[in-house]
Amino acid sequence: MNARVGALFGKRPQMLAGNNLRALAGPILICMILGMMILPLPPFLLDLLFTFNIALSVMVLLVSMYTMKPLDFAAFPSVLLFSTLLRLSLNVASTRIVLLEGHTGPDAAGQVIESFGHFLVGGNFAVGIVVFVILMIINFMVITKGAGRIAEVSARFTLDAMPGKQMAIDADLNAGLINEDQARKRRLQVSQEAEFYGSMDGASKFVRGDAIAGLIIMVINIIGGLIVGVVQHDMSFAAAGKNYTLLTIGDGLVAQIPSLVISTAAGVIVSRVATDEDIGTQLTGQLFTNPRVLMITGSILVLMGLIPNMPHFAFLLLGGGAIQLSRMMKKREEAKQASSALVDVAPAAAAPVESNEASWDDVTLIDAxxxxxxxxxxxxxxxxxxxxxxxxxxxxxxxxxxxxxxxxxxxxxxxxxxxxxxxxxxxxxxxxxxxxxxxxxxxxxxxxxxxxxxxxxxxxxxxxxxxxxxxxxxxxxxxxxxxxxxxxxxxxxxxxxxxxxxxxxxxELLGRQEVQALITRTGKDAPSLVEDLVPKTLSLTTLQKVLQNLLEEGVPIRDMRTILESLSEHAVKLTDAHDLTAAVRLALGRAITQQWYPGNGDMQVMGLDSGLERVLSQALSTSANPGLEPGLAHTLLTETQKAIMRQQNAGLPPVLLVQHALRAMLARFLRRSLPQLKVLSYAEVPDTRTIKVANLIGG
The missing domain is CATH 3.40.30.60 (FHIPEP family, domain 1)
Incomplete structure (x- = not known):
């Protein structure tokens, strides 16, 4: 045990050290950039930094090719800024050493600049200038401008779509399709996406500025080199022009080629459509999947190869290859269709004519x-x-x-x-x-x-x-x-x-699912009570009806323990849901009274005239479900409305107190026309409360 604990605590400092090193990467890079602008660097260190710059640009391009969606490389705008600053600082450092040591020869600024100045352009500074200008035009006018425009439009559309995306997230959250954590992550993703495209819109300006700065630096280096070589080192104009121009072109190319690679990566990031595939899989999967396209392309190349004075070998080789690839793909598709037809022959014979059959997915449930x-x-x-x-x-x-x-x-x-x-x-x-x-x-x-x-x-x-x-x-x-x-x-x-x-x-909102969830929740606190009652003694349907009856009369069902205990006591001898509701109301009497008359003060209620109460009792005794005579029903309704008005004008709650036997009948009769009226029975009022009849109905 101690060894395991020691091992865990031994790993923790290592993890912290690794995190600290990663956190220091940004400050170290900034210090490097500032140092290259201020301090003179030896040629060997310049070679290492130029090589690092090339490696960094290739890494950024490959990462952008293998990302599934733009947010997988959310650090790209910052990488773009740092790489641009790194190239410019390298230009400053190399300019310093070219102007100071350029008179000694083409290897004065290191082997990397010498190689780019000699091998890539053949030691011809005129060719080097042309290649350099062409690379800058491609970078500035084509790639950077297009990527910047795409980033600008994407940022605008992303910002315009944010309210709709936020509403969709909130709707899914309210619908219960996602939880709070998932909603928070999706909102964060939406905001990060908007910030990414906004940053890309601004970061593309860095690359354009870098291209312009490269051209200006090249002109300044050539002119400055000529002045330094001719005036300070007594070189001939031709020798100074050759040395300093080759060094300047090599310096420019070694910086502009990584810049072109980074710009290409920016274009890949902003121009791709987010799917579950990287850009390479997308290209091969969508360009080379249609055999007809390959067949037509190959045929056109073959025809062009047959034209006199055309490079026959190149056209016929590529055209024949495209035609052969198309035939192979077509044979593969035919074999796949044949195998699937053999497997599905029996079901196909019995399949109906209609292809789009209705399914349970077509059934749309109504929202509660x-x-x-x-x-x-x-x-x-x-x-x-x-x-x-x-x-x-x-x-x-x-x-x-x-x-x-x-x-x-x-x-x-x-x-x-x-x-x-x-x-x-x-x-x-x-x-x-x-x-x-x-x-x-x-x-x-x-x-x-x-x-x-x-x-x-x-x-x-x-x-x-x-x-x-x-x-x-x-x-x-x-x-x-x-x-x-x-x-x-x-x-x-x-x-x-x-x-x-x-x-x-x-x-109406209390469905069977809600009742089951309520029983499960109550069972955590009183498991034996729930197990003994539902479904052994009382069915879930009857329990649901009892709870619905309570809710219809405005009685909360928070006290589920009292409700279940009362049902356990009376469910053995009572089966009707209305009778069980009346028994539960007696058990909840104190809570019902407190709902309308909080505290321990007097209860100023409405009451029935003794004569009217006698008539209603006689009607109840004649049948289990008595019907009131129309004239009596009209009189009862009218007099109750008047009593409610008097009660409310006095600032009292509209509560009618009657005998327990009459309560259920009057509550059902008056509830439709007078939903604000609450009917209580004397048996539901605790013995400690004092009752005062403030208004009489039928008196």
Missing amino acids: LGLEVGYRLIPLVDKNADGELLKRIKSIRKKFAQEIGFLPPVIHIRDNLELRPNAYRIALKGVEVGVGEAFPGQWLAINPGQVTAAIPGTPTQDPAFGLPAVWIDTNLREQAQVYGYTVVDSSTVVATHLNHLVVQHAA
Whole structure:
């Protein structure tokens, strides 16, 4: 054990040392560049540095050829800058030694410059000048200009596409297709891609400047060399011109050839289309896969080779090779088709005529919760446009889970061009349950009923609760608050409406999957309780119906332990879900009471007139599912509405307290017309609470 620990701690300093060395690579390179510009270098060291520059350019080109996508070589703009500075500093160092020692001969600046000046251009300085200028034109006018243009357009398109990519990531996150870490990585990749193309757009200017600087340096070196050789060293004009021009051309070529290689690498990086293949595989896989192309190309070369005075050998050799390669590829394809036909002969005979058969992939499932927005509301769901609706939706789901007791389905957000520009639509299982309008940049001033003055704006209604409201400009926000309006922004309007509908339809959102997840979660804290009840005593379907009944009456299901304990007690003798719901409500009585009357103060409730209560009890006794006589139903509904108005005007919650036997019937009857009314039974109220009837129904 100690040996293993010692080995681990022994490796750690080595790893740290390796990381420190890699971190020092940049500063060391900068110091080298500055040193070459300031300090005189011997010819041997110049040879090493010129060789390093050539090796670096080849490495950069090969890495760019083998990358799958541009971000695999994200350091390329920085490499481009450093390599350009390295070449320029080498030019400065070589210029110094050429002008100081050029009179001694062509090997004054090292063997690398001498080799480039003699062997590549044959010792002819006129040829060297022409080759040097041609290389610079190719680099400056063709490769660098094209790569710079591609980088500029790519940067523009990448920046324009960023909001859409961010929205797609947020939509996938809200849909549950990716988690938070994956979304964070994808956002980082999008931002890095934009930064890369922006950097490449600027870095291409370094290469263009390098080409111009190389031409100017060459002219200065030739003129300076002639002056130094003739004036200071008493050389003849011809001898000075030959020595210094060859040294200058060799110096220029040894710097411009790596520059051309680096520029080619930049063009490869920005011009390629990101796939799962490197550039070499792409080229061979897409250029030499069609035998017809090779056959036609070979035929054209053969015909050109038959023309008199043409280089017959070259044309006939390449043309014949292309034709032979085309025949080999065609034979290979025919053999592959024949083998596949032998294998698939039986299925082919029984195959249907239609090639595009329907499959289960063609079935599109309806989203449990959906939010569709017009195109002007897209910034509300776009973080880059300072939209906060996505964050609010996440908060809505979290708050719902904490207050109601289960996690609602993911809310799928889409844009819908069929909607009005500022409109939005909320759908539950594909069915519209709410619509509204929001105006980004404006504020909704809601009239709670106690405003002191009107405020100018566009009249409307609060989409969540139907209160009168006005859309106002930002400069009227503080004035509206002074007048007593409740002022909220457009994202809050949509989020509040969505939250209201989600809570209102909580029972419909509690599906079998959510119930199973809730049981699994409860089983972690009370495993024996869950195992003994579901599915031994109570089916999952019945449990789901009980929980839905509670949610329909506005009772949270956070206290699952109490709910399951009550069901375990009564499920043996009761099988009806409504009867089980009533038993569970008795167990949750304290929580239900606290929901509407927090604390220990008096409960000022609405009550039934004794005569009306007697009539309803008689109707209940006649049948298990009694139906109220139309006149009685109308009177009950009208009197209840009046009592609710009196209760709300007094600032009291609309709660009706009745006998336990009547509670379920009245709750079902009044819930459709008066959803704000909550019906409690005397048995659900704890003995410690004092009850006062503030308003009487039917009295």
